[in-house]
Amino acid sequence: DAKTTQPTSMDCAEGRAANLPCNHSTISGNEYVYWYRQIHSQGPQYIIHGLKNNETNEMASLIITEDRKSSTLILPHATLRDTAVYYCIVRVANNNDMRFGAGTRLTVKP
Amino acid sequence: GAVVSQHPSWVICKSGTSVKIECRSLDFQATTMFWYRQFPKQSLMLMATSNEGSKATYEQGVEKDKFLINHASLTLSTLTVTSAHPEDSSFYICSASLTSGTYEQYFGPGTRLTVT
DSSP states (O other), rough: OOBBBBBBBBEEESSEEEEEEEOOTOOOOEEEEEEEEETTSSEEEEEHHHHHOOOSSOOEEEETTTSSEEEEEETTTGGGGGEEEEEEEEEEEOOOOOOOOOOOEEEEEE | OOEEEESSSSSOOTTOOEEEEEEEEESSOOSEEEEEEEEESSSSSEEEEEEETTTOOOOOOOOOEEEEEEEEEETTTEEOSSSSSSSEEEEEEEEEOSSSSOEEEEEOEEEEEEOO
């Protein structure tokens, strides 16, 4: 799997958009970008994934650059409950192997 | 989304005893499940891949005789920590993967193991 690089930590004001970047410069053509988050002492929660097009669901939006070497997860209106560690992972879709990096610790502040 | 459960959510055991953790996919069948371990302030580390009806595949450095994995059905995988020691105290998390479509993994809530 391609390696990802994320900032160690970020802060965001409640109600504002949280933009979490991820670099994956060695991503292969058949690798997807997945985002998960882990709230303290819970199992990771799936957020969104994409291949090359931007994606949006009820939780977040995923913006992938045209060269696919980086992406941004956007939480449009962050709440205190969005405080968590966010993991960006790249992998081939039908390869079940999923490995976590250090992630970004997002703290949403009132 | 798909739901994965784990039991127990936490367990305390004495050194030298064995502990079994169950992982169930509640609303879908999972031919493959995964076991992760997470130490405080660290990321998840994949321990093993559990395949229904066959032997698990362990990551390098994970002792297969210490961490016994059984995947007897399409909805249940178990992890048994044998002869547990204090250094085995950790947060154990399982996941199950959809085997079609988008293949995202769904994670259980985790089991906190404390060995005294």
